[in-house]
Amino acid sequence: MHFLALLSPGPDFFLIARTAIHQGWRIASGACIGVALANGIYIALAFSGVAELQSGSVLFQVIQVAGCVFLLYVGALFVRHAGAAALPSMAEQPTSASAHRASSRWARAFALGGMSALLNPKNALFYASLAAMLSVPGTTAGTRVFYGLWMFSVVLGWDLLVAGLVGRASVMRRFSSALPWIERLSGVLLIALALAVLGGMML
Numbered sequence: 582m583h584f585l586a587l588l589s590p591g592p593d594f595f596l597i598a599r600t601a602i603h604q605g606w607r608i609a610s611g612a613c614i615g616v617a618l619a620n621g622i623y624i625a626l627a628f629s630g631v632a633e634l635q636s637g638s639v640l641f642q643v644i645q646v647a648g649c650v651f652l653l654y655v656g657a658l659f660v661r662h663a664g665a666a667a668l669p670s671m672a673e674q675p676t677s678a679s680a681h682r683a684s685s686r687w688a689r690a691f692a693l694g695g696m697s698a699l700l701n702p703k704n705a706l707f708y709a710s711l712a713a714m715l716s717v718p719g720t721t722a723g724t725r726v727f728y729g730l731w732m733f734s735v736v737l738g739w740d741l742l743v744a745g746l747v748g749r750a751s752v753m754r755r756f757s758s759a760l761p762w763i764e765r766l767s768g769v770l771l772i773a774l775a776l777a778v779l780g781g782m783m784l
Contacts, residue, residue, distance in 0.1 A: 583711065583732050587739045592652055592774070595767045596697050597740055599659060600690050601748030602760060609744035611687040615694025617737035623704050624729045627712035645778060648700035652775035655697070659768030663761040702778075708732075 593616045601609035698704055711732075712725075 584735055584739075587736065591703070592655065592697050592701055592771055593694070593740070594743065595659070595771060596655065596693060597744050598747045599764060599767065600693075601744040604686055604690070604748075606741075606744045606748030608683065608686045608690050609748055610741060611690035612694030612697075613737060613740035613744055615691040615696075616698040616740055617733055619695045619698030620704060620708075620736045621729070621733045622699065623708045624712075624732050627705075627708035628725045628729055642782070644700060644705055645702040645782060648702055649775040649779050651696060651700045652771045655693075656768040656771030656775065659764050659771065661768075663764035663768065 593612075597609055597612045597616070600612050
């Protein structure tokens, strides 16, 4: 169930894919680690039995609103800057200045990845539901730790695989003319998702 959920593209996927397209898989790995750590936080909270993660709780609603605002921001960013950045060059020679810029971009990608996963209320609800299903009588603490480590590892591994595949400059150049439209579509989908969630909360 957990792995099948990862196969469904969401905000984290779009963020990682766009970062990999324009900055390469190494920078995108920062977003991957940020996403995985944020998922790890929810996994730990869920298996610790934190009731505030349940749907309808105050914490869940706060996460929902903050997540929608973040999605609107990222979606607008995608649409506004679609096609503006150049694809990463495989021939660039690293320098001290470029290494510093790469470190800064990696840190920014890490922060965006963490925020994307933390502010996605579906993550909180999903892990709370899974934890409830798996926490049957007789489940040991060791088993719960195993489940948590497995889920964290699968999230990180899958996201790194996506970044590695999408971030190959040779692949991106084959359909570079379509990239601006892919970015615009991704941005529109994120904005539509945020507006749909906000609309549902107001009903």
